[in-house]
Amino acid sequence: MNPVSEPRLHVVKPAVGALDVARVRTEFPILHQQVRGKPLVYLDNAATTQKPRAVIEALDHYYRFDNANIHRGVHTLSVRATVAYERTRETIRDFINARSTKEVVFVRGATEAINLVAQTWGRANVKAGDEILISEMEHHSNIVPWQMLCEQVGAKLKVIPINDAGELLLEQLDSLLTERTKLVGVTHCSNALGTVNPVRKIIEKAHAAGAVVLVDGAQAVAHLPVDVQALDCDFYVFSGHKLYGPTGVGALYGKEALLDAMPPWHGGGEMIKYVTFEKTIYNDLPAKFEAGTPHIAGGIGLGAAIDYVRGIGLGAIAAHEHDLLSYATQRTAEIPEMRIIGTAREKSGILSFELGRIHPHDIGTILDHQGVAIRTGHHCAMPVMQRYCVPATARVSFAMYNTREEVDAFMNAVRKVIEVFR
Amino acid sequence: MDELRDLYQEVIFDHNRQPRNFHKLPAANRRADGFNPLCGDQLTVYMKVNDAGVIEEVSFEGRGCAISTASASIMTETLRGKTGQEAQRLFDGFHRLVTGDGGSNGSELGKLAVLGGVRDYPSRVKCATLAWHTVQAALRNESSRVTTE
Ligand SMILES: Cc1ncc(COP(=O)(O)O)c(C=O)c1O
Numbered sequence: 001m002n003p004v005s006e007p008r009l010h011v012v013k014p015a016v017g018a019l020d021v022a023r024v025r026t027e028f029p030i031l032h033q034q035v036r037g038k039p040l041v042y043l044d045n046a047a048t049t050q051k052p053r054a055v056i057e058a059l060d061h062y063y064r065f066d067n068a069n070i071h072r073g074v075h076t077l078s079v080r081a082t083v084a085y086e087r088t089r090e091t092i093r094d095f096i097n098a099r100s101t102k103e104v105v106f107v108r109g110a111t112e113a114i115n116l117v118a119q120t121w122g123r124a125n126v127k128a129g130d131e132i133l134i135s136e137m138e139h140h141s142n143i144v145p146w147q148m149l150c151e152q153v154g155a156k157l158k159v160i161p162i163n164d165a166g167e168l169l170l171e172q173l174d175s176l177l178t179e180r181t182k183l184v185g186v187t188h189c190s191n192a193l194g195t196v197n198p199v200r201k202i203i204e205k206a207h208a209a210g211a212v213v214l215v216d217g218a219q220a221v222a223h224l225p226v227d228v229q230a231l232d233c234d235f236y237v238f239s240g241h242k243l244y245g246p247t248g249v250g251a252l253y254g255k256e257a258l259l260d261a262m263p264p265w266h267g268g269g270e271m272i273k274y275v276t277f278e279k280t281i282y283n284d285l286p287a288k289f290e291a292g293t294p295h296i297a298g299g300i301g302l303g304a305a306i307d308y309v310r311g312i313g314l315g316a317i318a319a320h321e322h323d324l325l326s327y328a329t330q331r332t333a334e335i336p337e338m339r340i341i342g343t344a345r346e347k348s349g350i351l352s353f354e355l356g357r358i359h360p361h362d363i364g365t366i367l368d369h370q371g372v373a374i375r376t377g378h379h380c381a382m383p384v385m386q387r388y389c390v391p392a393t394a395r396v397s398f399a400m401y402n403t404r405e406e407v408d409a410f411m412n413a414v415r416k417v418i419e420v421f422r
Numbered sequence: 423m424d425e426l427r428d429l430y431q432e433v434i435f436d437h438n439r440q441p442r443n444f445h446k447l448p449a450a451n452r453r454a455d456g457f458n459p460l461c462g463d464q465l466t467v468y469m470k471v472n473d474a475g476v477i478e479e480v481s482f483e484g485r486g487c488a489i490s491t492a493s494a495s496i497m498t499e500t501l502r503g504k505t506g507q508e509a510q511r512l513f514d515g516f517h518r519l520v521t522g523d524g525g526s527n528g529s530e531l532g533k534l535a536v537l538g539g540v541r542d543y544p545s546r547v548k549c550a551t552l553a554w555h556t557v558q559a560a561l562r563n564e565s566s567r568v569t570t571e
Contacts, residue, residue: 358488359461359486359487359488360461360487361461361463361489361549362487362488365429365543365545365546366426366430369425376461377460377461377462378461378462382462391461391462391463391464391486392461392462420426420430421435
């Protein structure tokens with residue numbers, strides 16, 4: 001670590017009843033390593049989070065002792081694997097407060113979930129001349145599937161704009177919602193700006209206009225409590241790997257009546273009840289949308305991740321990350337060249353910034369040199385970059401295991417960037 | 423920080439601050455746009471190539487990181503007076519240098535050798551080669567956009 005030569009501002013007090021970060025850190029083996037001779041400071045959690053021992057051990061245990069295909073064997077291993085995998089479905093149901101496990105479909109991640117809804121619900125319900133409404137701050141995965149659908153059926157894609165702070169211009173929602181609006185797709189929390197959107201209010205307005213709502217929860221589930229019944233959203237999607245779980249597994253929540261009426265997506269094993277060459281009877285929910293052998297180990301690992309997160313408590317996690325965000329935001333004021341992009345009133349632990357005329361890519365390389373991992377680029381949100389007229393930004397994103405000392409290390413590293421470029 | 427200085431040599435900062443041949447070229451008879459979707463970097467290369475296939479003038483415009491801007495700037499200085507074939511040979515050598523493939527130490531590359539530090543940063547190779555890929559497209563007289571992906 002570089003010595004801290006400048007005075008530190010410690011105005012923000014740590015949250016009371018804060019989580020025990022030191023203990024949490026011991027649960028994440030990957031954090032205890034050096035990168036380029038410096039202790040790793042991992043601040044790229046919006047891209048993917050690290051995995052606690054509980055998750056790593058769940059994967060290991062499954063492959064060592066329980067590996068078998070699920071839902072089809074009578075033998076002991078298959079039964080064990082099936083029980084463990086299905087237990088995660090119940091864990092997810094409880095985690096997001098869905099009514100029934102029929103409403104929880106396993107997918108590869110948020111991206112696959114959105115494509116599934118666009119190609120099944122969308123193809124069945126969106127017609128030529130209809131409209132899909134998304135927001136200006138969406139991740140490409142909540143833009144492109146709707147563009148593809150619009151092209152296929154001749155519908156129109158409309159966009160809720162944002163203000164300079166990175167907040168949705170909700171006053172425009174009333175005029176953007178028309179009787180032709182079939183679906184509103186909106187992110188719960190922006191990966192590029194950190195904005196937390198008032199999704200409950202958007203859902204209410206969309207429902208009043210007769211539209212269904214898909215909420216992209218990829219950046220939300222690890223940082224704030226989610227209750228799909230209280231939100232009354234029609235679809236909610238998330239990825240396991242941003243929730244301390246494995247890559248390649250995630251969930252689609254859909255209201256049972258909607259999922260029931262939707263045609264299946266992929267055809268194959270598991271999603272059928274009965275097959276002849278003349279006719280196939282599709283399986284019940286949620287199997288209808290789960291063709292083929294899934295990522296069984298991943299599903300089991302995701303269950304362990306959710307158990308771990310709930311053990312720590314989302315309230316404590318949110319308070320801790322909020323403390324880090326306030327502290328970091330405040331410290332950035334020490335560096336005049338640093339401009340934060342995304343200054344919404346409601347934010348999660350994400351800090352996108354510019355550093356004078358220094359390109360984010362150069363920032364990323366020099367930070368990496370000091371062991372500090374951040375993300376640089378367009379964050380799969382090119383329209384957001386266009387909105388702020390920047391080719392890219394540098395982004396810091398926090399997780400439960402980050403500390404104020406790591407924010408200090410980050411700030412020192414940023415000073416180094418300026419020094420190198422002077 | 424020594425290793426960092428291998429990447430960010432003074433010459434690179436100099437070209438990043440004051441890129442050479444950084445303008446449009448009214449007399450150009452070749453041009454191509456380059457794009458690196460990973461970081462949003464964009465540049466346009468302009469060339470005037472005579473009937474003998476010699477690059478008489480070459481310039482660029484655009485927006486990118488220090489590595490891609492300096493690489494483009496040094497490239498324009500290097501390519502002037504070269505034939506398309508010579509340009510291709512230089513690019514091959516440059517590519518080996520920045521990827522660390524074939525052990526080139528860049529001695530035959532002149533000024534371009536300052537970008538040799540890129541070989542320790544695989545994620546930055548595309549920054550260093552964007553301008554060169556774009557030149558290749560311009561030499562093939564493809565007016566379409568090339569990307570590094
Ligand atoms: C807001 C948002 N939506 C969707 C996604 C896509 O997630 P995945 O790549 O896991 O499918 C991401 C991932 O970066 C995201 O940040």
